[in-house]
Amino acid sequence: MKTGNKKTIVFLAVIVLSLTVLVLSALLIFNVKKVTIKGNERYSKEEIKELLLKNIPLENTIFVWYKYKIAKNINIPFMDAVEMNIISPSEIEFTVYEKKVLGYVECLGVKMYFDTDGIVVESTTASKDIAPKISGLVFDHVLMDEKIPVEDEDVFNCILDVTKMLDKYKLSPDKIDFKSLSNIKLKFKDAVVYLGADKYLKEKCSNLSAIVQEISSKSGILHMENFDGNDDSISFEIKNKN
Incomplete structure (x- = not known):
């Protein structure tokens, strides 16, 4: 073998050996x-x-x-x-x-939490006190990382509007029930809030944030369904616990 070829082989071997040492060192040091x-x-x-x-x-x-x-x-x-x-x-x-979670729906015993766009970002069978349960939606399946496929898109958009406004005023109901666009109910422990339609939603939530701690310790119904911008249209109906 010619001397030149030997030098080339030796040079390449040194390069390969050096690179190997560098790679191994990187794997060991940068661990x-x-x-x-x-x-x-x-x-x-x-x-x-x-x-x-x-x-x-x-x-x-x-x-x-x-x-x-x-x-x-x-x-x-x-x-x-x-x-x-x-x-x-x-x-x-x-x-x-983390993405902001606004609420969850239940599907086959699994809690499916959705974000501000209505996209499911988390699923679990465990109980997590991080967002209210949403009832009243009609759907036949729910998939992770996809928007909840509801039958009535208007109802779902209303849900997103309501949950965003509740979050803005730091209101955390246990449950939100959407019977229809004009029949929205919130549950805080033993107190139920008849929110009615989403009209005057900002004003309703603002008023509710001021009294929610007081009513949540009671059993009864807070009537806000006829709220017209006047505080006098809000009343609380006390119910005795059996």
């Missing part, structure tokens, strides 16, 4: 050992960590960086955005932004 999670509300830090590091080869810091900084591939239904920072080669920090 996620500590993860800090911030911003989570409905899910635990461990649940978030497991979802974010799922399918990351060897839980390598470089691959994590590429996924969330370059590719920005979140692909988690209930997550709006994720910010990722490398603290050190073995430590990373995530700040997560």
Whole structure:
């Protein structure tokens, strides 16, 4: 073998060996050992960590960086955005932004939570006190990451309007019942609010936010169905508990 060829082979071997050492070093040094999670509300830090590091080869810091900084591939239904920072080669920090959940419907015993666009972002059989139950909707199936396919789109749009307004005024009913567009009811413990139609919705919610703590400790009906902008049209009908 010629001397020149030997030198070329040796040179290539050195290059390959150096690259191998670099790759192995990167895999060993840039290995996620500590993860800090911030911003989570409905899910635990461990649940978030497991979802974010799922399918990351060897839980390598470089691959994590590429996924969330370059590719920005979140692909988690209930997550709006994720910010990722490398603290050190073995430590990373995530700040997560969960999608706002407005309510849930039940389908075959499963609670399907939907966001501000009516898209299902979470499903569970467990009880979670994060959003009101919505009844009165008619549908034949519900799928994750898709909008709830209701028969009456006007009713569903009304539901979104009502739940958004309730959220704005920090009102958290246990249940919202939509019998029709003109017959909306809210349940706060043993108190039921006859909201009526969504007319004067902002004013109704504003008034309700001022008295909700008082009425929720009682058993009865708050009549707001005839509300016309005048507080005198609101009355509370007390019912004795049997």
